[in-house]
Amino acid sequence: MRCPLCGTGNRPSRPVLAQELDGGRLQSACVCAQCGLWYLDDCYADRSAVYAAGYAAWGNPGAASDLVAEAKLTAFRQQLKFLVRPAGDAPAKLLDVGTGAGYLLDAASELGWEVYGCDTSADAVRQAAVRHPGRIFHAPVASLPFAPGTFQAITLTDVLEHVSDPISLFRAIRRLLAPGGTLLVITPDVDAWSRRLLGRQWFQFKHEHVTYWNRKSLVRLAEATGFRVVQVRGNVKKFSFAYYRQYFRKYGFIWPIPQLFEAISCVMPSWFGRLSFANPVTGELIAVLEAAGESRR
Numbered sequence: 001m002r003c004p005l006c007g008t009g010n011r012p013s014r015p016v017l018a019q020e021l022d023g024g025r026l027q028s029a030c031v032c033a034q035c036g037l038w039y040l041d042d043c044y045a046d047r048s049a050v051y052a053a054g055y056a057a058w059g060n061p062g063a064a065s066d067l068v069a070e071a072k073l074t075a076f077r078q079q080l081k082f083l084v085r086p087a088g089d090a091p092a093k094l095l096d097v098g099t100g101a102g103y104l105l106d107a108a109s110e111l112g113w114e115v116y117g118c119d120t121s122a123d124a125v126r127q128a129a130v131r132h133p134g135r136i137f138h139a140p141v142a143s144l145p146f147a148p149g150t151f152q153a154i155t156l157t158d159v160l161e162h163v164s165d166p167i168s169l170f171r172a173i174r175r176l177l178a179p180g181g182t183l184l185v186i187t188p189d190v191d192a193w194s195r196r197l198l199g200r201q202w203f204q205f206k207h208e209h210v211t212y213w214n215r216k217s218l219v220r221l222a223e224a225t226g227f228r229v230v231q232v233r234g235n236v237k238k239f240s241f242a243y244y245r246q247y248f249r250k251y252g253f254i255w256p257i258p259q260l261f262e263a264i265s266c267v268m269p270s271w272f273g274r275l276s277f278a279n280p281v282t283g284e285l286i287a288v289l290e291a292a293g294e295s296r297r
């Protein structure tokens with residue numbers, strides 16, 4: 001299997017339990033001996049069916065959408081602190097790649113950014129366009145109708161791990177960023193202690209997550225595509241009790257954690273579900289990358 005980052009051929013060597021809506025599927029991951037990237041043995045397969053209507057709301061819009069919206073807004077407000085909006089009167093433009101239902105754009109608008117988004121899911125684009133009309137594009141980054149260097153910031157949160165051609169994606173993003181502009185990336189960290197502890201049961205192993213990054217592979221990707229690494233560090237997210245419970249209902253988890261959440265929610269008053277606490281096992285990286293030098297065509 002050819003490595004999506006460096007092109008080296010590797011053999012599948014790690015069993016992983018790739019989660020899907022209807023349970024887990026035992027697959028193998030390749031671990032690249034050259035660059036450290038992990039990738040599923042079928043990472044180049046067509047996965048468009050996964051992103052059908054309802055994907056952004058976990059296949060259950062009625063029950064989960066408020067919880068997901070609230071959790072995502074809280075997380076994005078936190079993450080956007082890593083971006084500095086340029087001073088001056090000219091509007092600073094931000095593009096969210098893989099914007100889903102557009103929650104990051106809601107949070108960025110509050111901070112004064114002029115926001116745009118794109119997604120390859122028609123359903124997600126429809127949802128985001130309700131609140132950001134004319135600003136959401138149903139297209140991959142490389143096909144967007146913007147001149148090179150248009151954006152001061154581009155965000156790529158929980159997206160990179162879905163992509164089997166990361167080099168092309170980063171090059172397309174680099175073209176749209178102004179020199180000195182910032183790319184903010186959030187992605188699971190395959191070196192996280194939660195992965196080492198949970199092994200093949202790590203909750204980030206999902207059928208739609210086809211590549212898995214660590215500091216080394218992320219830095220290599222950035223430097224190969226025209227970025228300067230400002231910082232790469234662990235990312236911590238906060239979620240409400242009700243969000244965790246819903247998550248475990250969808251994806252399951254090692255016994256007895258989901259059962260414990262169900263039991264607690266039966267005996268506690270409803271306000272308890274809204275209490276937020278940091279997820280100690282998020283196992284994610286956040287990278288702040290600066291577009292180096294002149295914008296290239």
Ligand SMILES: [Zn+2]
Pocket residue numbers: 003004005006007008032033034035036037
């Ligand atoms: Zn590699």
